[in-house]
Each structure stands twice: as structure tokens, then as C-alpha cells.
Amino acid sequence: MSEFTAFRLYPGESNKPQGRLVRLTPEDLSPGNVLVRTAFASVNYKDALAAHGINRIIRTLPRIGGIDLVGHVAASADPRLREGDAVIVQGSGVGVDHDGGYADYARVPGDWVLPLPAGLDLREAAFIGVxxxxxxxxxxxxxxxxxxxxxxxxxxxxxxxxxxxxxxxxxxxxxxxxxxxxxxxxxxxxxxxxxxxxxxxxxxxxxxxxxxxxxxxxxxxxxxxxxxxxxxxxxxxxxxxxxxxxxxxxxxxxxxxxxxxxxxxxxxxVNANSPMPLRRRIWDRLASDLKPRHLETVGRTIGLADLPEAFQRLLDARVQGRLIVDLALRHNLP
Ligand SMILES: NC(=O)c1ccc[n+]([C@@H]2O[C@H](COP(=O)([O-])OP(=O)(O)OC[C@H]3O[C@@H](n4cnc5c(N)ncnc54)[C@H](OP(=O)(O)O)[C@@H]3O)[C@@H](O)[C@H]2O)c1
Structure with a gap:
């Protein structure tokens, strides 16, 4: 497979990671038996802390952040998942000690992958996120x-x-x-x-x-x-x-x-890093009786290149609602 774009954190000065846009291949990603073509990843307070090196959330660099992502399976050695399946990946160390959502692709173990429940599309699932x-x-x-x-x-x-x-x-x-x-x-x-x-x-x-x-x-x-x-x-x-x-x-x-x-x-x-059966039950509710009615009011899309600004705004409490990265938004990407 050819190269793709990622926002990856590298060691910087005074223990603060330095994030930049880079070109990678799937072999550069954390290991896993499922390759997901990321459509959207969200920007959470924890992502901002991690990107700024606060509380040492990420212990090993380089690392691709992003604690949740949604997309389509691009390749799978897991019999439960087929190419083209729409999926959600969140928690389980994704974006912390396993490469996360801020890249065109993520590679993860099949056990961490939740099929998108009926009743939600990928954009809605991303606005919901962690x-x-x-x-x-x-x-x-x-x-x-x-x-x-x-x-x-x-x-x-x-x-x-x-x-x-x-x-x-x-x-x-x-x-x-x-x-x-x-x-x-x-x-x-x-x-x-x-x-x-x-x-x-x-x-x-x-x-x-x-x-x-x-x-x-x-x-x-x-x-x-x-x-x-x-x-x-x-x-x-x-x-x-x-x-x-x-x-x-x-x-x-x-x-x-x-x-x-x-x-x-x-x-x-409340800890969002739930065991898989609970995750499935709550996502089924998010797709039905608890489905938020105002996702387009709450959420706003940005591109990968906007991440540093988004992290700073989150830390300063200057964000209203949710920010999600649309991997199709290219802006000034390499
Ligand atoms: N335990 C878990 O599994 C789990 C899962 C998800 C999130 N979290 C945690 O939940 C918190 C919220 O996450 P989030 O992603 O929703 O964050 P967020 O979008 O940044 O929202 C935090 C909000 O808190 C208010 N705020 C910020 N600084 C404050 C301060 N110093 N004192 C009082 N209020 C302040 C602001 O709202 P106003 O301006 O409206 O007051 C801000 O928009 C974070 O601590 C995050 O780490 C934990």
C-alpha cells in the first residue's frame, strides 16, 4: 500500500511532545490484525492533555494520538470482520499506548473493533465518540x-x-x-x-x-x-x-x-473504557433511545492540520461542543 498522512507526536522540548504531519505506511503503525481506513476521529480533552504531555498520558513516542475513530475495515485477518465493514474503535489504549485516530489508517486487534450499530452513520458515530x-x-x-x-x-x-x-x-x-x-x-x-x-x-x-x-x-x-x-x-x-x-x-x-x-x-x-459487552449495549442505546438529537449543533469538523489549535482551545476551555477530524479534509497537508 502507498503512503498515507498522519499527525504524529514526537519527543519535544521540556517533555512536551511535538506533533507534526508525516507520511507513513501501515507497517509504521502499532500492530493489529485489522486495518481500518479512518473516516473521522474526535478531539477530546484527554487528547489535548496527551498532545501537551500533561499527566504523562502517552509514555512512548512517537505515537499517533486520537482516543477514538470510526471508519471502514480495509483489511482483516479476523474472521468476524470483513473488508468494507463500518466500525467504531475507542479506548483500549488507542491513541495512548497504541496508535490512534489521527491518521488515514489505524491497525488494531479485532477484539477492540465494534461494528457500527444500525441507526447511526459514521459521521454521527464520530460526533458521539468517547x-x-x-x-x-x-x-x-x-x-x-x-x-x-x-x-x-x-x-x-x-x-x-x-x-x-x-x-x-x-x-x-x-x-x-x-x-x-x-x-x-x-x-x-x-x-x-x-x-x-x-x-x-x-x-x-x-x-x-x-x-x-x-x-x-x-x-x-x-x-x-x-x-x-x-x-x-x-x-x-x-x-x-x-x-x-x-x-x-x-x-x-x-x-x-x-x-x-x-x-x-x-x-x-464512570470509566468509558468498558468491557466489550457493555460497550455494545451502550452503543446500541446511542443508536436508538439515547441517540442525541442535536449532533449537528454540538459538533464541528476540522482537518488534521487544525489539531494543534484545537488542543490549545480545549485546554483553555474555549471549545463549545465537539470537534471531530474529518480525514477527507486536506487543507495544507503534505
Ligand atoms: N472517565 C472517563 O472515562 C472519561 C471519559 C470522557 C471524558 N472524561 C473526562 O471528562 C472531562 C470532560 O471531557 P470533555 O472531552 O467533555 O472535555 P471538554 O470538551 O474540554 O469540556 C470540559 C468543559 O469543562 C468546563 N471547564 C473547563 N475548565 C474548567 C475549570 N477549570 N473549572 C470548571 N469547569 C471547567 C468547560 O465548560 P464550560 O465553559 O461550559 O464551563 C469545558 O468546556 C475531562 O476531564 C475528561 O478527561 C473522562
């Missing part, structure tokens, strides 16, 4: 732990972020009354369009730290962590359910046991 998967898994787990629309409001923080935007969309469609917490005053119309009923400024989540405060939320979807998550524990209703998966605001959680032992608050950890 972010939408995390939102859907959070909603699924919260419902399993007793959350239902009649129990009260659900609050979503980091509201204009990728996971949060899709969570608002899905929760509103399920009949939940959603409150959104954002640091972007200009994004109110966007959040309302996704289905948020009430919009609060980021400063609401902090202040005086009594162990228990007025009980406001039946559910909470937390992208932020740190003080924002501590505040959520203090303001949940009895039997309220928090889905915690993010740390954009900090990794340290300082709270007391009182919300848990006096109000029965349920703090659920």
Missing part, C-alpha cells in the same frame, strides 16, 4: 441507581464541554429537567437549544463549605471534579445520584461522609 459514550454510560448507570425524571432536577457541569453537551441533549430527550453550569455566558442560547431549562454560572459551585447545604439535585453529571464535585456532594437530594468521570477542575475531592450516610447520596465512578 464523549457521547461517556454521557450515555453515565445516564444508564444513574438510572440503574434509582434516578428517574420524576425525582427532580439533574445538573450538568462543564456544560458546553463535549461529554456535557451530549449529556444535556440525551437527558432532556429522556424527560429530565436539566440545569446547566457553565463558565461561558455567551453559550446560553446553545445550552437552551440542547434542552437545558436553567443555566447557572460556574461560581455557584463553591463558596461556604457546610457539610450539607440545601438539597437541590436528584442527579448530577460531573465533568469537573475537585471543588465542583465536592459542592455537588453537599447539594444532592436524599438518594441523589452523581456520575463522576472528569477532572478539568481538579483531581482532589474534599468532602465529608455526611452526604453519603445522612442523605444516601450515591457517587458513581
Amino acid at each position: 464523549a457521547g459514550y461517556t454521557a450515555a454510560l453515565s445516564i444508564d448507570l444513574m438510572a440503574l441507581n434509582g434516578l428517574a425524571p420524576e425525582r427532580g432536577k439533574v445538573v450538568v457541569n462543564g456544560a458546553t464541554g463535549g461529554v456535557a453537551s451530549l449529556a444535556i441533549d440525551m437527558l432532556a430527550a429522556q424527560g429530565y429537567e436539566v440545569s446547566a453550569i457553565t463558565g461561558k455566558p455567551a453559550a446560553h442560547d446553545y445550552l437552551k437549544a440542547l434542552g437545558a431549562r436553567e443555566i447557572l454560572g460556574r461560581e455557584v459551585a463553591g463558596g461556604e463549605a457546610r457539610p450539607l447545604e440545601a438539597a437541590r439535585w436528584a442527579g448530577a453529571v460531573d465533568s469537573v471534579g475537585g471543588e465542583a464535585l465536592a459542592w455537588l456532594t453537599r447539594t444532592m437530594q436524599p438518594e441523589g445520584v452523581i456520575a463522576a468521570f472528569g477532572n478539568v477542575g481538579g483531581a482532589v475531592l474534599e468532602t465529608t461522609v455526611l452526604p453519603f450516610i445522612l442523605r444516601g447520596v450515591r457517587l458513581i465512578g
Whole structure:
């Protein structure tokens, strides 16, 4: 096969990787028995951290980043997958310790490949990506732990972020009354369009730290962590359910046991790197009852050459919604 284009990270100065567009052949990619012609890959907060060398997410360079991708099987030695099949690849170390989505091709073990569920096209699946998967898994787990629309409001923080935007969309469609917490005053119309009923400024989540405060939320979807998550524990209703998966605001959680032992608050950890049967079940929901209604409002496409700018914007909290790389967009590529 001839050469193709990739955005690959190399060792740079002060432990910060240096990304550049290069020409590669499939033999340059991490090993696997399935070759996927990538159509789209998304840009997640974790991709931005990895590309900037923050938290040493990527330990071995050179590496092609991109923690999720969708495309068509180009060649397969796995009997479950045939050339031309539309597929999703996410997690399992892709874009971290195995070459990921920011290239025309990815080579992966067949065990990591999920056939695209009926009800989604590749572009929709890319707009959803790890972010939408995390939102859907959070909603699924919260419902399993007793959350239902009649129990009260659900609050979503980091509201204009990728996971949060899709969570608002899905929760509103399920009949939940959603409150959104954002640091972007200009994004109110966007959040309302996704289905948020009430919009609060980021400063609401902090202040005086009594162990228990007025009980406001039946559910909470937390992208932020740190003080924002501590505040959520203090303001949940009895039997309220928090889905915690993010740390954009900090990794340290300082709270007391009182919300848990006096109000029965349920703090659920969400990890998108699920075992395959769970992945299949959640993606089937994403293609049916949880399919986001506003993907074209939430998502925007960019080219590989735009990645450095996209990473910086994500780290600066200047992105609204989801960015996906369309591998067919060529811009100034070599
Ligand atoms: N556990 C898992 O498996 C898993 C899976 C997916 C994502 N995550 C994590 O979930 C988080 C969100 O991911 P994402 O891809 O949706 O990120 P994202 O698109 O960058 O969204 C994060 C949002 O959080 C808000 N924010 C940013 N900095 C903040 C700060 N210092 N304090 C408070 N709010 C801040 C911003 O929204 P506003 O401006 O609207 O406030 C921003 O848009 C990340 O920590 C990511 O690593 C974890």
C-alpha cells in the first residue's frame, strides 16, 4: 500500500511532545490484525492533555494520538470482520499506548473493533465518540441507581464541554429537567437549544463549605471534579445520584461522609473504557433511545492540520461542543 498522512507526536522540548504531519505506511503503525481506513476521529480533552504531555498520558513516542475513530475495515485477518465493514474503535489504549485516530489508517486487534450499530452513520458515530459514550454510560448507570425524571432536577457541569453537551441533549430527550453550569455566558442560547431549562454560572459551585447545604439535585453529571464535585456532594437530594468521570477542575475531592450516610447520596465512578459487552449495549442505546438529537449543533469538523489549535482551545476551555477530524479534509497537508 502507498503512503498515507498522519499527525504524529514526537519527543519535544521540556517533555512536551511535538506533533507534526508525516507520511507513513501501515507497517509504521502499532500492530493489529485489522486495518481500518479512518473516516473521522474526535478531539477530546484527554487528547489535548496527551498532545501537551500533561499527566504523562502517552509514555512512548512517537505515537499517533486520537482516543477514538470510526471508519471502514480495509483489511482483516479476523474472521468476524470483513473488508468494507463500518466500525467504531475507542479506548483500549488507542491513541495512548497504541496508535490512534489521527491518521488515514489505524491497525488494531479485532477484539477492540465494534461494528457500527444500525441507526447511526459514521459521521454521527464520530460526533458521539468517547464523549457521547461517556454521557450515555453515565445516564444508564444513574438510572440503574434509582434516578428517574420524576425525582427532580439533574445538573450538568462543564456544560458546553463535549461529554456535557451530549449529556444535556440525551437527558432532556429522556424527560429530565436539566440545569446547566457553565463558565461561558455567551453559550446560553446553545445550552437552551440542547434542552437545558436553567443555566447557572460556574461560581455557584463553591463558596461556604457546610457539610450539607440545601438539597437541590436528584442527579448530577460531573465533568469537573475537585471543588465542583465536592459542592455537588453537599447539594444532592436524599438518594441523589452523581456520575463522576472528569477532572478539568481538579483531581482532589474534599468532602465529608455526611452526604453519603445522612442523605444516601450515591457517587458513581464512570470509566468509558468498558468491557466489550457493555460497550455494545451502550452503543446500541446511542443508536436508538439515547441517540442525541442535536449532533449537528454540538459538533464541528476540522482537518488534521487544525489539531494543534484545537488542543490549545480545549485546554483553555474555549471549545463549545465537539470537534471531530474529518480525514477527507486536506487543507495544507503534505
Ligand atoms: N472517565 C472517563 O472515562 C472519561 C471519559 C470522557 C471524558 N472524561 C473526562 O471528562 C472531562 C470532560 O471531557 P470533555 O472531552 O467533555 O472535555 P471538554 O470538551 O474540554 O469540556 C470540559 C468543559 O469543562 C468546563 N471547564 C473547563 N475548565 C474548567 C475549570 N477549570 N473549572 C470548571 N469547569 C471547567 C468547560 O465548560 P464550560 O465553559 O461550559 O464551563 C469545558 O468546556 C475531562 O476531564 C475528561 O478527561 C473522562
